[in-house]
Amino acid sequence: MTRARDGGTAERELRALYDAHALALLGYALRLCDGDRALAEDLVQETLVRAWRHLDRLDPSAAPVRPWLFTVAQHLAIDAHRARKSRPPEVGDAALAAVPGLDRIENTLDRIIITDALQSLSPEHRAVIVETYYRGRSVAEAAAVLGVPPGTVKSRCYYGLRALKLALAERGVTT
Numbered sequence: 001m002t003r004a005r006d007g008g009t010a011e012r013e014l015r016a017l018y019d020a021h022a023l024a025l026l027g028y029a030l031r032l033c034d035g036d037r038a039l040a041e042d043l044v045q046e047t048l049v050r051a052w053r054h055l056d057r058l059d060p061s062a063a064p065v066r067p068w069l070f071t072v073a074q075h076l077a078i079d080a081h082r083a084r085k086s087r088p089p090e091v092g093d094a095a096l097a098a099v100p101g102l103d104r105i106e107n108t109l110d111r112i113i114i115t116d117a118l119q120s121l122s123p124e125h126r127a128v129i130v131e132t133y134y135r136g137r138s139v140a141e142a143a144a145v146l147g148v149p150p151g152t153v154k155s156r157c158y159y160g161l162r163a164l165k166l167a168l169a170e171r172g173v174t175t
Contacts, residue, residue, distance in 0.1 A: 014052050021066055022048070028070055032077040043080070047073045117167035125160030128153055 025047060029040035050072050051058060051065075058065050100108070118126050131142035132153070139157075143150040 010052070010055055013055050014048070017051055017055075017058075017065065018048060021069055024066065025069055025073060029073055029077070032074060039080070043073055043076055046076050050076075113168070113171050113173060117164055117171060117173075120167045121160055121163050125156055125163055128156040129160045129164065132157055 022044060025044050026040060029043040029047075030037065033039040033043060047069055051069060058068065118129065121129070127146055128142060131137050131145055132139065137145065139150050139153050143153045146153065148156075
């Protein structure tokens with residue numbers, strides 16, 4: 001038997017349901033949500049919305065309503081838990097602050113491409129370019145460090161830069 005309900009009757013019935021069961025339902029929801037009060041309150045609210053949708057089938061004189069409410073709350077908590085497990089956790093603004101800016105990302109990508117291009121050079125050409133361009137040594141200083149004559153450093157630098165330009169062009173870097 002379904003009860004006909006108008007707006008005022010439904011509101012009174014829901015109010016009575018809330019007054020009778022909300023406190024116990026909130027305590028149960030807090031246990032289901034590991035003490036997260038906001039989540040528990042959302043759970044109680046959704047449980048009562050489900051009860052409101054089924055007011056015509058809920059008759060406290062025929063069967064106790066509280067077990068039905070607790071079962072609905074438990075099912076909602078399980079569904080919410082599964083939903084949280086199925087998607088990545090949300091992060092706050094602090095995690096976004098740790099993400100490097102676009103210029104830092106571009107610099108990192110440039111370094112990766114240049115390092116890869118340098119690895120394609122012969123060890124002799126790579127050593128001369130590293131000493132002169134990255135360590136800022138003069139031709140004479142690089143010659144002393146590498147144990148080769150200054151003229152050899154100059155020619156290796158010239159041919160090494162040409163090979164590096166070609167290697168960068170192969171990787172899509174244009175001038």
